[in-house]
Amino acid sequence: MITTADRQDRYTVFVCRHERAAVDRLRAEIDGRRVALISDHTVTRLHARRLANALADSGLEVTATSFPSGEASKSMATATSLLDWLAGTALARRDIVLAVGGGVVIDTVGWVASAYMRGVPYINVPTTLLAHVDAALGGKVAVDHATAKNLIGAFYQPKAVVSNVGYLRTLEPRQMRAGLAEVIKKGVIASPELFEFIERRHADIRAGDPATTARLVHGASVVKTSLVAKDPYELDLRRPLNFGHTIGHAVETVTGYGPILHGEAVAFGMACAARIAERRGLLDRRTRARLTNLLAAVGLPVVLDDLPVWLDVPAALGALRQIRKIRDGVLRFVLPVALGETVIADDVTEAEIRDSIMAGAAGYGRLRTG
Numbered sequence: 450m451i452t453t454a455d456r457q458d459r460y461t462v463f464v465c466r467h468e469r470a471a472v473d474r475l476r477a478e479i480d481g482r483r484v485a486l487i488s489d490h491t492v493t494r495l496h497a498r499r500l501a502n503a504l505a506d507s508g509l510e511v512t513a514t515s516f517p518s519g520e521a522s523k524s525m526a527t528a529t530s531l532l533d534w535l536a537g538t539a540l541a542r543r544d545i546v547l548a549v550g551g552g553v554v555i556d557t558v559g560w561v562a563s564a565y566m567r568g569v570p571y572i573n574v575p576t577t578l579l580a581h582v583d584a585a586l587g588g589k590v591a592v593d594h595a596t597a598k599n600l601i602g603a604f605y606q607p608k609a610v611v612s613n614v615g616y617l618r619t620l621e622p623r624q625m626r627a628g629l630a631e632v633i634k635k636g637v638i639a640s641p642e643l644f645e646f647i648e649r650r651h652a653d654i655r656a657g658d659p660a661t662t663a664r665l666v667h668g669a670s671v672v673k674t675s676l677v678a679k680d681p682y683e684l685d686l687r688r689p690l691n692f693g694h695t696i697g698h699a700v701e702t703v704t705g706y707g708p709i710l711h712g713e714a715v716a717f718g719m720a721c722a723a724r725i726a727e728r729r730g731l732l733d734r735r736t737r738a739r740l741t742n743l744l745a746a747v748g749l750p751v752v753l754d755d756l757p758v759w760l761d762v763p764a765a766l767g768a769l770r771q772i773r774k775i776r777d778g779v780l781r782f783v784l785p786v787a788l789g790e791t792v793i794a795d796d797v798t799e800a801e802i803r804d805s806i807m808a809g810a811a812g813y814g815r816l817r818t819g
């Protein structure tokens with residue numbers, strides 16, 4: 450005898466420009482239940498304490514905690530202490546965990562929510578651009594392990610995402626640029642309209658114009674949620690969302706996750722993948738130049754010398770060899786062929802990768818030909 454069980458996850462992504470609207474929406478989602486609000490110290494000081502007070506003033510029972518900011522907190526140690534903290538609260542099975550912060554808070558708290566009482570509902574309130582357009586959406590939750598990033602995690606969808614772009618006004622410009630890299634990626638892989646929108650409006654976005662930023666976040670969330678809906682558990686390894694991430698991950702690995710922000714590494718990875726595509730005759734020169742020009746205009750790295758720290762290229766190639774080994778000898782590249790269209794290549798050679806990384810680097814042309 451066989452029984453089949455279907456499941457479907459559905460949640461609303463609400464984008465607004467003011468905390469007032471965010472509070473109204475959160476109240477509707479929370480619907481009178483208890484709230485355990487978790488954030489990091491920086492976001493608590495800037496926004497989360499005020500948000501907790503606003504929710505409490507509206508009559509909700511709110512309890513809150515925070516942990517130190519930064520990737521080092523995305524750990525089992527933080528998760529364990531949050532589970533201990535939750536166990537000491539009155540939070541029950543149908544009450545709400547509220548994750549308020551960047552990707553570190555959202556990934557860690559989402560994973561804790563997935564484990565506590567076999568899963569309590571959680572709502573994401575992203576506060577970095579990267580979290581608005583990426584981490585808060587899709588239900589991938591995890592903490593890091595000493596041997597690998599995101600090693601311990603789950604797929605656990607939020608009950609809702611409440612995106613107030615007003616929180617971005619306190620974000621450092623460098624973090625805004627890194628977040629934009631992930632939106633440009635979504636434009637290249639799935640939405641020429643989104644790409645063109647960023648081409649026209651990136652100065653307004655970086656200046657923090659709320660209406661433009663809200664449109665950007667909405668556009669990005671439409672692309673991400675529709676791509677995730679096709680494959681929520683990532684069974685298909687040929688994912689266009691990985692555009693820029695193959696070389697990007699190698700760059701982050703050899704520079705030790707930190708000196709180069711994820712979005713910066715992805716921007717460089719996209720520029721490299723576009724050069725590989727152009728050399729293969731898959732992507733025309735004009736479109737490749739449009740992509741690298743937009744990344745550069747935003748202030749993101751497109752050639753080796755743009756990276757904020759020196760990159761050990763042989764070590765990066767070694768990291769890619771290692772990834773190829775782990776994945777049964779296959780290194781998968783998402784290559785753009787036009788705006789909104791990509792192909793997957795399994796046969797990119799180390800020479801092509803090296804050339805794409807070294808292209809435009811000071812002295813490289815001279816060394817190669819001399």
Ligand SMILES: NC(=O)c1ccc[n+]([C@@H]2O[C@H](COP(=O)([O-])OP(=O)(O)OC[C@H]3O[C@@H](n4cnc5c(N)ncnc54)[C@H](O)[C@@H]3O)[C@@H](O)[C@H]2O)c1
Nearest residue numbers: 491518519551552553576577579580583584589616619620
């Ligand atoms: N789950 C996913 O699908 C997914 C997708 C992309 C990235 N991620 C993860 O996200 C993490 C990176 O996220 P991030 O870039 O948001 O980093 P982060 O959460 O560390 O935030 C960056 C810094 O900005 C501060 N900050 C947050 N909001 C602020 C605000 N409004 N004003 C001023 N400062 C603010 C934080 O305290 C932190 O110091 C990585 O761990 C990555 O693996 C997850």
Ligand SMILES: [Zn+2]
Nearest residue numbers: 631694711715
């Ligand atoms: Zn990414």
